[in-house]
Amino acid sequence: MVEPALESLAVPDGLSARVPAEVRGAGRDDVRLLVSRGERVSHHSFRALPALLRAGDVLVVNTSATLPAAVNGRLGGAPVVVHFSTRGDDGRWAVELREPDGAGSTRRRAGGPVGAAVRLPGGARLVLVRPLSPGADRLWWAEVSVPVPGLLRRYGRPIRYAYTLRDQPLSAYQTVFALPSPDGAGSAEMPSAARPFTAGLVAELVSRGVQFAPVVLHTGVASAEAHEPPYPERYAVPATTAWLVNAARAGGGRMVAVGTTAVRALESAAARTAGPGAGAGGRGVVQAAVGWTDLVVTPERGVRVVDGLLTGLHEPAASHLLMLEAIAGRPALVRAYEAALRGRYLWHEFGDVHLVLPDDHR
Numbered sequence: 001m002v003e004p005a006l007e008s009l010a011v012p013d014g015l016s017a018r019v020p021a022e023v024r025g026a027g028r029d030d031v032r033l034l035v036s037r038g039e040r041v042s043h044h045s046f047r048a049l050p051a052l053l054r055a056g057d058v059l060v061v062n063t064s065a066t067l068p069a070a071v072n073g074r075l076g077g078a079p080v081v082v083h084f085s086t087r088g089d090d091g092r093w094a095v096e097l098r099e100p101d102g103a104g105s106t107r108r109r110a111g112g113p114v115g116a117a118v119r120l121p122g123g124a125r126l127v128l129v130r131p132l133s134p135g136a137d138r139l140w141w142a143e144v145s146v147p148v149p150g151l152l153r154r155y156g157r158p159i160r161y162a163y164t165l166r167d168q169p170l171s172a173y174q175t176v177f178a179l180p181s182p183d184g185a186g187s188a189e190m191p192s193a194a195r196p197f198t199a200g201l202v203a204e205l206v207s208r209g210v211q212f213a214p215v216v217l218h219t220g221v222a223s224a225e226a227h228e229p230p231y232p233e234r235y236a237v238p239a240t241t242a243w244l245v246n247a248a249r250a251g252g253g254r255m256v257a258v259g260t261t262a263v264r265a266l267e268s269a270a271a272r273t274a275g276p277g278a279g280a281g282g283r284g285v286v287q288a289a290v291g292w293t294d295l296v297v298t299p300e301r302g303v304r305v306v307d308g309l310l311t312g313l314h315e316p317a318a319s320h321l322l323m324l325e326a327i328a329g330r331p332a333l334v335r336a337y338e339a340a341l342r343g344r345y346l347w348h349e350f351g352d353v354h355l356v357l358p359d360d361h362r
Contacts, residue, residue, distance in 0.1 A: 006330075009316045009337055015344060016163035017351035020172050021196065029196045032352040034313075034340055038359030039332045041339045046196045046353060055209025056253035058245060059310075060262045061194055063214045065178040067186040068156030068170050069221070070106075073097075073118040073126065080118060081106045082126060083159055084148060085139060085188045085221035086233065092141045093148055094132050094231070096221050105162040111137030121155040122146070132231060138223060139231065149184025159189055159221065163348055173349075176202065177214065185234065187219040192349035193259030193311045211248065213241040215265040217293075229319045230264070232294040237269040239288035245305065246286055254358065256308035260320050263306050263327075268293035270305045297323040299330070309356045313340055313347045328356045 017024075021031045033044040035052060044052065053059075069084045075097065083106075085094040097118065098106035111131065118126040125145040132139040144151070158173045175194040180186075202212070217235040245255060245266070257263040270284030284304035297303060299322065309327050314320045316337065325333050336354060345352040 006316045006321055006334060006337060009341065011313075011315060011341070011347055013163075015341075015347050015351075017346040017348050018163065018165040020168060020350045027198065029198050029201055031196050032343075032345055034336060034343070034345060034352065034354045036328055036332050036336045036354065036356045038329075039335045040359070041336055043339075043343060047201065049201065049355070050204050050208050050210070052355065052357070053205065053208070053210050053256070054254075056211075056248060056251060057209075057256055058211045058213050058248045058253050059205070059256050059258055060213045060215060060241070060245070060266055060306075061175075061177045061258045062187075062191040062217050062261045062265065063177045063179045064191055064216050064218050064261070065180050065186040066158065066170065066173040066175075066190040067188060068152050068158055069188040070159045071120060071151065071156050073120045075116060075118050080109070082118060082120070083188060083221045084152065084156075086218065086231070087148065087185060088141065092129065092143055094139045094220065095126065095128075095142045096139050097128075101162060103162065104167060105160055105164070107162070108138070111140055120144075120146075120151065122151070124151055136228075138228070139221065147184075152184075161348075164350070177212075181216075185218055187217075187261075188221045189219050190349055191217075191219060191259050191261045193262075193353060195349065196353060197258075211244065211253075213244050214238065215241055215262055215269075217261040217265040219261055229296050232292045233261075233264070234291070235265040235268060235293050236290045237265055237286065237288055242269065242286040242288045249305070254307040255305055256310060256355075256357070257306045258310045260309075260311055260323050263297060263303070263309060263323055264293060264295055266305050267297055267303055268295045271295060297326050299326045302326050307358050311354055311356070312349065313337075313345055313351060313354055315347070324356065332356075332359075 031046045033046045035042045081098045083096040099109045101107045116128045128140045173190040176197045269286045269289040
């Protein structure tokens, strides 16, 4: 039987989560949980997560805090919205300029040109220097006349896309694991897979013997329309996390990444120790690491540390699905997304979640 292409699956507009779970339900954890074990699919509430994991499992969580990364500006006489994505080592920022859509969100615009100057609130000024990647014009390196963390604190708001109903406070975009960075760094968009966790659920998981391992990956601005592969991003894997992951794996514990950002960070730290012959499925040892990662996890590359993944539901054309396919396999991924569509699960950062676990019956 030939598997249907994931790209051919269409997500109806009615399945976009337009407001946070606590607005439409009884709390952040009041979302549905689709569970894949190989090609077997089951349906749960997120509050059932402790019963689906076992003592010795490790949940790898991203502690990057979400920034109020959208700021209004003017380019010539035209209004624009600047999405601040990533701070470079030289102090420049990667930014995306977007057009207001008249409904509180934005739409894509052509990038550039070189030297374009954007007037920002408080008398600040932003000048486009060059595209982030040759031949692409969505994200540009820009020089900003004032420190950006302070600009965002004073004038910024969370990045919002058209499928959401209205603006939400920054607190709606922070996870229970978010920690402020001393230098003001953070994520342009929420590491949303962790959003349904509450302090009470974390305590219950710990009481059952599930451990938590923190990593940091500051996510940049996604390509909501073009579904481009991820750009280089800053990450850190602490020595304590590396030790815990290696020790737990040696004892038979499963590494379950909470979000694609946690996968990228952990697999980047493992890639440093894997030899050139380590291909798909090769097992790596995790080392402490700090820096930039340009790793893109694909089925061909495979995963070396991660056994499972808790993630949101992604658009069928999204590049993140290559990572899911590397972990779950394409047939299992197609089965899960067909089940999510039949069950009318909700998509995007305020939506339902998908847990991929190893197939114990394989």
